[in-house]
Every structure is written in structure tokens, then in C-alpha cells.
Amino acid sequence: MSKVRSAPDFVIIFATLFLLGIGIVMVYSASAIVAQKAPFNDPYFFAKRQLIFALLGITAMYVTMNIDYWVWKQWAKPGFYASIGLLILVLIVGIEVNGSKSWLGFGAFGIQPGEFAKLGVVAFLARWLSDNQKQIVLFRKGLVPALAIPLVCFALIMLQPDLGTGTVLMGTAVVMIFASGAKISHFAALGMVGVAGFIGLILSAPYRIKRITSFLDPWSDPLNTGYQIIQSLYAIGPGGLLGLGLGQSRQKHLYLPEPYNDFIFSIVAEELGFIGGTLILLLFLLLLWRGMRTAITAPDLFGSLLALGIIGMIAIQVVINIGVVTGMFPVTGITLPFLSYGGSSLTLMLTGVGVLLNISRFSR
Secondary structure: OOOOOOOOOHHHHHHHHHHHHHHHHHHHHHHHHHHOOOOOOOOOHHHHHHHHHHHHHHHHHHHHHOOOOOHHHHHHHHHHHHHHHHHHHHHHHOEEEOOEEEEEEEOOEEEOHHHHHHHHHHHHHHHHHHHOHHHOOOHHHHHHHHHHHHHHHHHHHHOOOOHHHHHHHHHHHHHHHHHOOOOHHHHHHHHHHHHHHHHHHHHHOHHHHHHHHHHHOHHHOOOOOOHHHHHHHHHHHHHOOOOOOOOOOOOOOOOOOOOOOOOHHHHHHHHHHHHHHHHHHHHHHHHHHHHHHHHHHOOOHHHHHHHHHHHHHHHHHHHHHHHHHOOOOOOOOOOOOOOOOOHHHHHHHHHHHHHHHHHHOOOO
8 A cells, every 4th residue: 555654643642651651650659558458568569660651651552652553453363353253262271360261361461352352353353344434334244244243242241241341342333333324224133132131131140230230229229239339439539629639549549349340430530630530531631532533644544444443442441430430331341541540451551542543644
């Protein structure tokens, strides 16, 4: 392809690195109390590991930023098959954490194949949709095969089970398929089937029913299913306008479970207040705006859909995570991009941003 490569979008770089920097500081602040107790015995335990993950992710971002994005079209199919292979492998030899077999362990570290499957599905779906653009308006030859691609990975993820990762994956896929030109009437018909299936997934597992119940009225079971949401709200409320001050959170003192992970925004709101929380949301909006701009101005359909999938994946994850910690959505176990502790999620997100940055280098 004869495309002229220019400088990447520095606004995307700024927003990403700013969020990452805040995340490292807040992971330390939120985890120090837990980390200084046994078996860790080191208040910097989680912060040091997050810093290592961040450096690995930044390296991956730099590398992918300098690999011309259409290379991923050639590797999309092998990457998709590799994702399926890892999802099957984790069901066989995976490590079970909190009732979900989502991790493959390698020494002191582990990877979460479901996180990498999200990027694999985005790349392969962008390739399929760009190669079959005219067929997407057809139900049987267009929409059904397009939905079959993410549904394979979704089914394997639900066997773990991991409803949060599966929801982000399918939500991202639907956004990409809709943007490629699928008919609204087809989506409406399948949407009813999807809602029925989603309700079936919830009813099939008692803990999901309890999560829905606790989301609607967490105080009906304050010591069990409603505990996390209540403690999250107890953190957000006292933060007020300016917060209690960095490091001054009360809820991280073994009240809010794993405050450095899914509920890190609660600690942000408690320590940095409304202003700190708003700053983070504005940074995400800035990243979303520039990501959408990159998708709109990409030189070809594959690049446009790939950029849309990456920024859509980030946006959906942010909306769900913030919705959970503020009591608007049920607890799903989804991390907040660039801020929550976690190697697989952070590395995956930064790798995706690198691909997005490369697309921005060719934008019109």
C-alpha cells in the first residue's frame, strides 16, 4: 500500500500516559494497606508489579505504534485461532480464582486469555467486515457469520465463567458490525434473542441472580451480595469536592475488597474527590474523541473498523466499570482501563492503543 506515514496523535499519547501515571500512583495508594500484611509483607508489592506491567505495556505500545496497521490484517486469522486455542487451554489447565477459571499461570505471573481474545476478535472481525462489506446488509450471509466470530470466543469465555469480559467482547463486536452497515431491523430481531439468552445466562447461575438483586437493592443483603457496592458508595460519598487527600482513604483499610482492582475509581473519588474523578473521566473522553477521529479519518475500511473496535472496547469497559462502582450496574468484575491493577488487561490495552496510534499516523 502506498500510504505516507506521519507523526502519531500526540493527544492520544498524552491522555493514555496521564491515565497510566495516575493509575500507578492510585494502585500504590489503594493497595499499600493490604500489601504490607502477610503473605506480601511489602507495601509496594502491587505498585512495583503494576510498574513492571506498565513498562511492558509501554514497550508493546511503542512497537505496535511503529508496525503498519495493515500487517494485522494478514495476522488476524492466526491471531483469532490462537485466541481460541488459549481459551480452550485455560479451561483445561487454568487456575481458578474467585470461582472463575480465567488464568494461565507462569511462575509468579499469569495471563488472562480472555483479555487477549478481545483484541484478537477486534482484528479478525475488522478484516472480515472490510472484506465482506457488501454482504453485511444480508441477514444470513452477512450478519449471522459476522456475529458467529465473536460468539465462538464468548461461548468459551462463559464456560470459565467470566461474564464481564464476555460482555465487553460482544458489546465491542456489535458496535463494529453496526458501524459497518448492518440493518437496524436485523439487529432488533437478534437483540430480542440476545436479551433472552442474557437472561438465561443470569438465571443459570445463582450468584448472577444475587448480583442483580444486590444491584437493585444492595442494602437487602449488606453483608454478602450487596457488600461491595455499599462499601464503594461509602468511599465515593465522603470524597466530596476535593477528597480526603491522597493516601487518606478509609475504605482501603480492609473494608472495600481489592480496592486496587475493579473498585479503584471508588478510592480515586474518596481521596481526590469530585474534581479528581472528573479529571479522569475527562481524560477518557479526550481519548475517546481522538480515537473516534482516528477511526473516521482512517485511509481504508479495515483501519477504520480496527480503530473503532479498539476505542469501542476501551469505552465500553470504562462505562461498565464506572457504572458498577457507582451502583448503576451489577458487579461484573471488569477493570478500569489504565488504572486498575492487572498485567493482562493493562498490557492488552496499551498494545491496542499502539495499534490505534499507528492508524492515526495514516489518517487523512
